Amino acid sequence: MLIGNCIVAQSGGPTSVINASACGVIMEAFKQECIQEVYGAQNGIEGLLNQELFDLRREDIRQIELLKHTPSSALGSCRYHLPSLAEDETTYKKIFEIFEAYNIKYFFYIGGNDSMDTVHKISGYAKQIGYSLCAIGVPKTVDNDLMHTDHCPGYGSAAKYIATTISEMAEDANVYKSNIITVVEVMGRNAGWLAAAGALAVKDNEKLADLIYLPETVFDFKKFHKDVETLYKEKGKVLVIVSEGIRNAEGGYIAEQQAQQHDIFGHTQLGGVGQALGNYIMHHITKRVKVVEYGILQRCAAHCASETDISEAYMLGREGVKEAVKGNTGCMIALHRVGNKPYTCTTLLVPLEKVANFEKKIPSEWINEDGNYVTEDCIEYMKPLIAGECYPPADEGLPVYTKLEKHFIGKKL
Amino acid sequence: MLIGNCIVAQSGGPTSVINASACGVIMEAFKQECIQEVYGAQNGIEGLLNQELFDLRREDIRQIELLKHTPSSALGSCRYHLPSLAEDETTYKKIFEIFEAYNIKYFFYIGGNDSMDTVHKISGYAKQIGYSLCAIGVPKTVDNDLMHTDHCPGYGSAAKYIATTISEMAEDANVYKSNIITVVEVMGRNAGWLAAAGALAVKDNEKLADLIYLPETVFDFKKFHKDVETLYKEKGKVLVIVSEGIRNAEGGYIAEQQAQQHDIFGHTQLGGVGQALGNYIMHHITKRVKVVEYGILQRCAAHCASETDISEAYMLGREGVKEAVKGNTGCMIALHRVGNKPYTCTTLLVPLEKVANFEKKIPSEWINEDGNYVTEDCIEYMKPLIAGECYPPADEGLPVYTKLEKHFIGKKL
Missing domain, CATH: 3.40.50.460 (Phosphofructokinase domain)
Structure with a gap:
């Protein structure tokens, strides 16, 4: 079991529940004894490269819990595409210098396709240079287009x-x-x-x-x-x-x-x-x-979030951390639908090479012959995903969202 | 006290709570002994003129209660501008022939400016011809532009x-x-x-x-x-x-x-x-x-309705009926703000000639000097109106709205 610090970060377009996944990662990381410091990276990989890391243990726990109901990416997001190793090894070197300086052994990246590609590349490079790192991708995207997960949180x-x-x-x-x-x-x-x-x-x-x-x-x-x-x-x-x-x-x-x-x-x-x-x-x-x-x-539209979606987003965050602590790396924590009656989903690990840079479209058999509607099978697939209401707490008629203090820990390099 | 039948109708653009007012009118009308049949007019005054009246006593009471959470105008709406008496007395004659044929003694019209004008004209004509009618306007408009009411439901x-x-x-x-x-x-x-x-x-x-x-x-x-x-x-x-x-x-x-x-x-x-x-x-x-x-x-957006708004819309419907039963006519049932701390609103009657064809705009002292924001006074005025959550009942993740059966009673003329 690796002992060290952890980074959690978000990337890509925001959703109503990407913060619920962050909440799951953070809460589970707090629990795990082998994880010492829990850092958030401001604006995803960009913040990591700029050493903009903040100490999540110093946040008010109620604000961390509010992440479950706060739309958008509270840690900040980016649209950074990590170049391939062949194109630019210096960026990789920089990332791992930073990982070493901050004693990072765990890396959780919540995002869509590009983010899964980033985790894939980082975990691959770690193996190549012999750096002990457990890097796990946590899926999110309103587009629902990631492969090898029954569906995507958000x-x-x-x-x-x-x-x-x-x-x-x-x-x-x-x-x-x-x-x-x-x-x-x-x-x-x-x-x-x-x-x-x-x-x-x-x-x-x-x-x-x-x-x-x-x-x-x-x-x-x-x-x-x-x-x-x-x-x-x-x-x-x-x-x-x-x-x-x-x-x-x-x-x-x-x-x-x-x-x-x-x-x-x-x-x-x-x-x-x-x-x-x-x-x-x-x-x-x-x-x-x-x-x-x-x-x-x-x-x-977090005011209209699906309870199923929030629970699953949170569950994936927590399970992702548990899998990392077991030593898993280079994987995405995915949703596996056990059945529809009653609807149940568990998690499973999927190697990132099977996810990064693929897109899951609606299968043609779920589109009607006229090409202007979806079939009952598609509707049955979607139906449980919107089930349940989970309203944000309100004050004076308005939803209350998290406000992180973000205590930045200062640059070490 | 007039004994006879009642018509409730809706007009103008829909809101999230115009049905809550209809619910208030219907529930209170059911209670009042002097009100015999309770009819809905399909698409407001248009349905009245076409004798498209349906028997609300035959509806499932649960569906009437669901009106409180159903957006849009469940009775159907119209954008009919009643011509002036000078322009066209035949329409007035027709309305009152219908009132007589159906023994209508109470008329409740839920709507905005044009609807208040309609109630004003109808009640005026009733007086002129000596027809005993209690006609009350119940305000609604998302625009909040009706005079002599603190604000408008919707x-x-x-x-x-x-x-x-x-x-x-x-x-x-x-x-x-x-x-x-x-x-x-x-x-x-x-x-x-x-x-x-x-x-x-x-x-x-x-x-x-x-x-x-x-x-x-x-x-x-x-x-x-x-x-x-x-x-x-x-x-x-x-x-x-x-x-x-x-x-x-x-x-x-x-x-x-x-x-x-x-x-x-x-x-x-x-x-x-x-x-x-x-x-x-x-x-x-x-x-x-x-x-x-x-x-x-x-x-x-009924999924995001204000509890204050729903309660007030419902209250106005009920109070409108109570006032009519007392013999009031040619009035709008309006909201009177007693105070802000705590926020309390009661109802009062306003003669329709003071309401119809006027528009309440934001007073200039509530707009900042630069003309690009509103002042704190304006914010204090608006704040209590959005307070409280009142979510529609849900089934399989979707709001459940009313489904009226609309048993039409058939034409008598």
Whole structure:
């Protein structure tokens, strides 16, 4: 068993529960006798390289516990891509000089694909130079696109927010007699899991979202026109969900067509694929169209977090530390679904080479033949992930989030 | 005391709690012995004119109770403007023929400005023709712009949603080291109450929204440029809130400038004032800008409703019925704030001629000198309105909303 200090850090886009994983790592690290100091790295690997480390043992334990309900990355995040060893060994040398100076034996990195790649490279280099390090990746991503884990923490809460607000918007659309087409744009550049979550919005066994367009299928305006117009004539009220990453047959992003639009001064205009489809509908089907873009709301809506998601994020943090203490390294701590009735998930370790730089998309058998919805199997898969409510504590009507003091320990090199 | 039947109806844009008021009216009407049948009118006055009335006594009482947590207008809404008597007496005659045929003695209309105008006209005509009717207006509007009520049901929940999500977005903006300007567009064509609610988002006594632009002040791009650029240089992360209704010195809506923008084919583009400001920032200050438009999300986010708001909406419904039974008519049942410490509100009756066709804007003394924020007095006014959580019941992770059976009673004329 390695005895020494530990670093926990976060990376990539924030989610509603990435802090719950940090909470799990920190709480378990506090418990383990072989882990001495528990440091947070400010803004992920960037902070590590700058020796911006803070002492988590000095934080008020209530603030650590509040991490469970605080959206976004409380330790700070980054979008740093660690170059390969062949490209740049100096960065690796620097990291390990820092590890040695601070007696780091445990490294926990909570993040998505790029972060898993970072842990993979760091643990590989440790082995190569004979440095004793247990490095574990803890998954998170609203995109749900990591391989070899049943699903990713962060996804369930974002999915719950989407399904909840789709339910609300469907109620809203029904108040008037007049017809309306609502286009909702959700995140998902290459994988359509978030858009698929719209299929969870159901009232009295009736699906509230009518059409779902995914990056996994080719988007064709003619087909879209027919889909929407048919339903508009039939139902009058149509709710369309679209992934930001839908592409045409040539592989071009539909959002980029929108980006080529200019104002009267020739300036490029902001706006995404939701607007592009909204504009299309306005000019070809009806002027009665509304566009809703969740934007960052969907990844930080902790006020609507899934209890399942928070518990699992926390569990992965704790289990990651337990596995590291056993001597495991170069792995991601992943979720394994034991069953759906009742829904149970345990953890397992997955070698990082199987995870880093792969993307899990919605399998084609979970997309309907028309390419505009997901199947019941997909819905069954998603359903338990949004289960349970877990509201943040509130004060004067507003959620209370953690405030870490971040006592920086000062540079040693 | 009038003995007869009652109609309850909803009108105007939906809110998170307009159904809570309907619930209050219905529950109290059920209790009152002088009220025999309790009818709902489908889509407000439109349904009344079409004799689309349904029997609320036949609904499952649990579904009536669920109205308290269901966003949007469960009875159906309309945007019908009742013409003046001088313009069109036939509509009035028709309404009262229907009232007589169905033995209607009580009329409760839940809505905003236009709806109060409708109740005013109907009660006036009843007096003129000597028809015994008690007609009461029950206020609702996310815009908070009705006169002679301390505030409007619907506003508190929308304000809570805005303040909550601003808190979440501020957490989100802080994860990276890199700078970002976030522009958040909120509803409010003439009154800036919803934008002002952004000032409620506070962490550790620090305001999370930096600038708030209201329709009550003149919007000037030069001033805006200076405001934003100064803060961007100083803080790096700037959060701007803007009312959809901001206007330039000539009274022109800034949103209309956006609407004049066209795509490469010369088509008009969707997009509001948030985008217009986002585009401005992108071309004049920094490309690091994000635009969030809540759109309909802000008026139907029942999953984030204010307990104060729900209770008051319900109370107004009940008190409206009690006042009608006492013989009052031609009035709006309004909220009177007794005090802030502790916050207490009672109800009072306001003659509708003082309400209909007036708009309550943010008083100038509640707007700072720079015209880009609200004062502490304004914040003190808003604060109690978002207090308390009141989550909808959930099933499989999703809110459960009411499903009325609507047993239509058939046309009598």
